[in-house]
Amino acid sequence: MALRNSGSQSARTTSLLGVTLLGATLCAACGDGEGTPIGPDGGTLQAGKLTVTIPPGALTKERAFNLSKIDKDLSADDYSATEKAYELTPDVVFRIPAEAVYEPGGSTENPALLHEVRDRITAYATVGEDGVGHFLRTGVIGMGTAGKAKGTVDMPMLSQLPSEVNASNTFVDIVQMQITPTVASTAFDIVLTAYDMDGNYNRPLNDNDENTTHCGFKIENVQGALVTGGCINGAVTASVSPTAPSVSFEVIPFLIGKTDAPVAVAVDIGVGQFATRVGYFGFQTGPCFQVSCSGYGTCTPSGDTPVCNCNEGYANNPDDPLRCNCVPQCDGLQCGSDSCGGSCGNCPDGQDCDFGSGQCQGEPDPSTTEPDPSTTEPDPSTTMPDPSTTMPDPSTTTGMDMSTSSTTDDMATTGDTDTTGP
16 A cells, blocks of 8 residues: 655644544533534544544534444454444434544554444554544444555555645546555455545535445456446445456546546445555546537537537537537528528429529429320321221132132143043
8 A cells, every 4th residue: 555644743633632622622412312512613522532523514504413432342354442432423424524533642552443334344544643534424433453454555646644635646537546455366345435525515426415335436447357346236336356466447437426626535445344444545527527519529628627629510509618519501502401400491482492402493394294195195097907908808818719710620630530541
């Protein structure tokens, strides 16, 4: 895991001292059943070595909170609880994450903060000499000694605290990430949680108001692993089964929506119902995120402003420059299509539109379109037979030429069969 060293540890400790003093005035109501009222201006709760700060803007209305010690051991994996846990009630989802700080005062080596929500435990890395955690939902908070993280993030560079995210590890639209699991070839979960640290967005960033799903981001182009599950499982962003020592992939926005201002994204690596918080990176979407230019252009950023370069035949909408409208093409045309689903005009009575040229033409002369009876009707003089040529001549067919008959019937030449005579 690559973590940036905090340059503001002393300032944070001073701030926590002030928070502790404020918490001392509020903790009298902790666990008394009535609770400590905390509203949109924020407030602090304290119990023993644990201080919980709810920042301004985290709540939209006043609620009564209790931080009560309970008989529960939050030991998980190789993280060992050192004392009883505290339950923070009621069940509330914060708009800006609450901060819990466990200050053991040197009595615990590698102090760790453990936070349980709905049977899933997240362990936070040690910051200086304290256990520090940030979370969006109340639950059970425990203290213990840090074990081994479930994996390390080789890239990008991560910050230890969400407040330390800056321009050097804030990304636009896409994040290249590589994780090496602590135990080789062991399947693990990736949980990415967006934190609106400045209260810029009055909407869920992780898919729903209850913060029970983590679909704000998704992973793509995975190398060295098979994806076996996604945010539909609720508690995780993705589940992967490694096929190589390290797994690389791209983190891209899914249901987080457009983020003009950066958000801090928490990175957890988990197995089963246990996860370790390994750090934070910054993320925001670019000016052209989700700008389609109506499907007829290309968006290119001009500083922080999206600009649509429309395709040929399209132009920017005067009222909405991020839309590309079809421009009618009627120059030189009298009729026919304007190429935008409309018409360039209609032809006057007595003329038809030649759609190929877009010009109106006069109707054809009926004399050229109606058939000429003289050429289409058969001429009886040429089709009816001439009786003079088809009817037999009675003088040649019904009478007998006596001159030829007398010749053929001449017994002396044709009918005399007696050749011997008496």
